[in-house]
Amino acid sequence: MSWRRFTDGLFRFLAVKGWKDGTCKIVLILAIIMLTQMAFTSAFLGNLPERTLYYALCALFVGGPWVALFFWISSYQVALQQKLSRLSRKDGLTGMNNRRTFFDLAQRSEIRAAGGVVLMIDADNFKSINDTHGHAAGDECLKAIAYRITRNLRDVDVRGRLGGEEFAVYLNCVNLAQAKAIAARLLTPIPYSLRDYDSTLTVTLSIGGVVATAEDHIDDLLSHADLALFQAKQSGKA
Known part of the structure; x- marks a missing residue:
C-alpha cells in the first residue's frame, strides 16, 4: 500500500x-490519550497510586479540544477534496460530465463490452442565440438541452458536454432502432426562458x-x- 493511499484512507x-x-x-x-499518559507516567515515575479518574479528566479537558479541532480540520479537508473532485469531473454550467470524464466513462470495459450507439449532438444556430440575445440566453439554452438529454436517458447511459454547444451520448447496450427512438425524443424543439424577458424561445438539435x-x-x-452529424446539418438540421 502506497503512502498516498494510506493517508487518503x-x-x-x-x-x-x-x-x-x-x-x-x-x-x-481520548481513551488512547489517557492510556498513553498512564503508561508514560508509570514508566518514568514508577508505580503511582490509582488515578484513573485524574487521567480521564486530564485527557478530556486537555486533549479534548485539540482532538475536536483535529477532527473538524480533517472533516473539512475531506469535504473540500470531494468538492474539488466533483468539480473536476463535471461541467460547471450544465452539471453533466465534462469532456475528460465522458471519455473515461465511455471507454470503461463494462460499457464497451455491451456495445451500443454513440451520438454526437449539436445545437442548431447556437451562435445566433448568443449574438441576438446575449450569452446569458445561450447559457439557459445549454442548460435546457442538458436537461432534455438527461431526462430521456437511462442511468447506464453515459452523457457529457464536450464543449460549446456540443454534447455526446453513449447509449449502452441498445440497437440502432432503439437509438433512433431515443434520438427522436431529443429532436423535438426544446423550450428555454430568458430571465430578463417574459418570453420563451426554442432550440433544435442535430444528431449523428x-x-x-x-x-x-x-x-x-x-x-x-461527428461525420454523421455533419451530414445531418447539411440535410437541413433538426
Whole structure:
C-alpha cells in the first residue's frame, strides 16, 4: 500500500459522518490519550497510586479540544477534496460530465463490452442565440438541452458536454432502432426562458450516430458520429 493511499484512507476514516460517529471517534482518541499518559507516567515515575479518574479528566479537558479541532480540520479537508473532485469531473454550467470524464466513462470495459450507439449532438444556430440575445440566453439554452438529454436517458447511459454547444451520448447496450427512438425524443424543439424577458424561445438539435462494438475506440466512434452529424446539418438540421 502506497503512502498516498494510506493517508487518503486515514483522512476518510477521520472524517466525521454525523454526530454519533464523531462522538465515538472522540471517545476513542481520548481513551488512547489517557492510556498513553498512564503508561508514560508509570514508566518514568514508577508505580503511582490509582488515578484513573485524574487521567480521564486530564485527557478530556486537555486533549479534548485539540482532538475536536483535529477532527473538524480533517472533516473539512475531506469535504473540500470531494468538492474539488466533483468539480473536476463535471461541467460547471450544465452539471453533466465534462469532456475528460465522458471519455473515461465511455471507454470503461463494462460499457464497451455491451456495445451500443454513440451520438454526437449539436445545437442548431447556437451562435445566433448568443449574438441576438446575449450569452446569458445561450447559457439557459445549454442548460435546457442538458436537461432534455438527461431526462430521456437511462442511468447506464453515459452523457457529457464536450464543449460549446456540443454534447455526446453513449447509449449502452441498445440497437440502432432503439437509438433512433431515443434520438427522436431529443429532436423535438426544446423550450428555454430568458430571465430578463417574459418570453420563451426554442432550440433544435442535430444528431449523428454510429453503432459501437467492443473493439472500437471512443475517439474513432466520436469521429464517425461527428461525420454523421455533419451530414445531418447539411440535410437541413433538426
